[in-house]
Each structure stands twice: as structure tokens, then as C-alpha cells.
Amino acid sequence: MLSRRHFTAALALATGLSVSGLALPALAQTDIKLTLDWRFEGPAAGFLLAQDNGYFADEGLNVTIDVGNGSVEAIPRVATGAYQLGFGDINSLIKFLDEDPSQPVKAVMMVYDKPVFSVVGRRSLGITEDPKSLEGKKLGAPPPDGAFAQWPAFKEVAGIDDSAITLESIGFPVREPMLASGDVDGVFGFAFSVILNLKANGVPEDDIVPLLFADHGLNLYGNAIMVNEAFAEENPEAVKGFLRALAKGFADAVADPGAGAAAVLARNEILDINTETERLEMANEMNIKTPYVVENGFGGIDEARLAASIETLKISMGLQGNVTAADIFDAQFLPPAEERMLP
Missing domain, CATH: 3.40.190.10 (Periplasmic binding protein-like II)
Structure with missing residues (x-):
């Protein structure tokens, strides 16, 4: 049988009250x-x-x-x-x-x-560690992507001439498959996602070139x-x-x-x-x-x-x-x- 003190404490616990001035956690x-x-x-x-x-x-x-x-x-x-x-x-x-x-x-x-913003391309498609290698290429761009949102800032600080760059609006599910198949030369995305998804799509690691915006002048x-x-x-x-x-x-x-x-x-x-x-x-x-x-x-x-x-x-x-x-x-x-x- 509960003592009077223990009964009071149990009642207080159930009702969110306190015993002897000690606040009990709210339920x-x-x-x-x-x-x-x-x-x-x-x-x-x-x-x-x-x-x-x-x-x-x-x-x-x-x-x-x-x-x-x-x-x-x-x-x-x-x-x-x-x-x-x-x-x-x-x-x-x-x-x-x-x-x-x-x-x-x-x-x-x-x-x-x-930031993890990047353009990830393939060496076999002409993308190198130099951001200017993006000039003249076709890039896949998912509209809601945070990396793509920073493209205007990145191309300016990196000195990229985008007059001959083609931006193709693509969905996230087809981003890496399109790059793996060569339908685009590079894609916008978060580096850690795109790199590993490309590897899962059969692209050799030494063919994958991530261009992190933060490594090329965009200090965001x-x-x-x-x-x-x-x-x-x-x-x-x-x-x-x-x-x-x-x-x-x-x-x-x-x-x-x-x-x-x-x-x-x-x-x-x-x-x-x-x-x-x-x-x-x-x-x-x-x-x-x-x-x-x-x-x-x-x-x-x-x-x-x-x-x-x-x-x-x-x-x-x-x-x-x-x-x-x-x-x-x-x-x-x-x-x-x-x-x-x-x-």
C-alpha cells in the first residue's frame, strides 16, 4: 500500500504539480x-x-x-x-x-x-578542375536545387563565359542517369549526393570531376x-x-x-x-x-x-x-x- 507521502507524490506526478517545492516534469x-x-x-x-x-x-x-x-x-x-x-x-x-x-x-x-554546392561533370566529356571547362557544355539543372540557385554568383566569381552554355531543366530522379549516359556534360547538385549516385550508376570514380563553388571563389x-x-x-x-x-x-x-x-x-x-x-x-x-x-x-x-x-x-x-x-x-x-x- 502506498504511504500518504508516496500517494501524494504519485498524484502530483500525474497532474503535473510539485511535491515539497520540487517541480516535476510536465507530461x-x-x-x-x-x-x-x-x-x-x-x-x-x-x-x-x-x-x-x-x-x-x-x-x-x-x-x-x-x-x-x-x-x-x-x-x-x-x-x-x-x-x-x-x-x-x-x-x-x-x-x-x-x-x-x-x-x-x-x-x-x-x-x-x-556549402556543398557544385557542378559535377565527367572528365571523358571534357570537364576538368578548371571552371572554364564548363564553357560550351550542356548542364543539367534541377530548378529547386540550391546549387543551381547559386549559378549566377558562381559564374561571376569564377569568370565563366556562359554565352555558349546550355542549361537543361531536369528532374532530380534523372540527374545522375543523364550524366552517366552522356545526355548532359555536367549537373548541378550537392557534391556528396551526385558523386556517389554517379558511382552507383556505373561511372568510374576517376571520371567524376566535382567543381565545388566554395573552392573557386564563392565564399558563402x-x-x-x-x-x-x-x-x-x-x-x-x-x-x-x-x-x-x-x-x-x-x-x-x-x-x-x-x-x-x-x-x-x-x-x-x-x-x-x-x-x-x-x-x-x-x-x-x-x-x-x-x-x-x-x-x-x-x-x-x-x-x-x-x-x-x-x-x-x-x-x-x-x-x-x-x-x-x-x-x-x-x-x-x-x-x-x-x-x-x-x-
């Missing part, structure tokens, strides 16, 4: 819908491990993770409130807010400190976590808890890429564990665990660098100058830097 969880930029593949492991390892639940969050259809499309999903949080291209967000600064969406955590940021501002205003602790959990998930994905890939395959069984482990390792090395992140922690930004990237986009993407770095990125929800260090 209700905050529901959050998150949209990714793309399918469940290796680089999504940080999100999935945060869920599988209970980090979201520990923060009182019930998180639903949905796939996306390109790093640009995540932005309106969050701005409209269809999703409370999303993962998408911060440069496209800058363009989006420059066109309408009243849109209620901001970036709150940087994931790809170095990449994909970030974005939040609906109305949701953040009403639920600031939930946003803080989400980012705290996510930092742990990405740390786990860096520490054990194999476990991260296994979490991906639990949602997408048709994938290959070795391919997704390699894809995650590439993303960790190229885009996530950069020298800046090693020194300063995962998730933050250098405001001066973000401001400089906005100036670059003013020239190359025709921004009107309606936004500043402070309008784009809000760091107030980030955990302390010591809680965001990657192993």
Missing part, C-alpha cells in the same frame, strides 16, 4: 514538424540520431521529420507555418527575405559551414536550420531544446558515421549501408566539421562573413539590399559553444 510534449531538404540519406544522420537516441524526447519534444524536394523548397514550408522548422539553403533564404522582409522565417543554426554559407518566427516567439524553450538535441545528434553522426548510416537505412531500406556511410563521411569532412567549426563549435556563424556573402549576392543575384545579417540569422536559441563542439 505534455511540444509537437514539432521538421522538413529536410532532401531524402533520408547519409547527411541526414544528425537529425535521425537526435531522434533515435532520445535527445528530442529528453527536451520534451515530439519531432516528426519529413523528407524534402530540394534545399530551396524548405523555405516556404517554414514561412507558411506548414512546418515549424526546416533545413534549407541560407542563400536562398536571403533572396527570399530580400524580396519580402515581412516573411516570418529566420535561420537559427548553421549546419553546412562550407550552406544549409541551415530555419524556424517559423511566430512559433519561436511562442515556444522559445522548445526551439532552444531542439537545437541542443540536434547538436548532440550531429556530434554522434561525426563520432560514428556507421551508426548514422544505420539510422538512415532504418527509414530507407533500399539504400546501401556502405554508400551512405561514405556519403556521411564526405559531408562531415567537406561541409560540417570545418576548421571554423572545430575552433568555434557547430551551429554558429561569423556575422562578418555572412554580411560579406550578402554583398556578394547583391551583385550576383540582384538583391535589393533589404536585409542584413541580423535579419537572416538569430543566434539567441543556440546552446553555449562548449555544448556544440564536435568530436
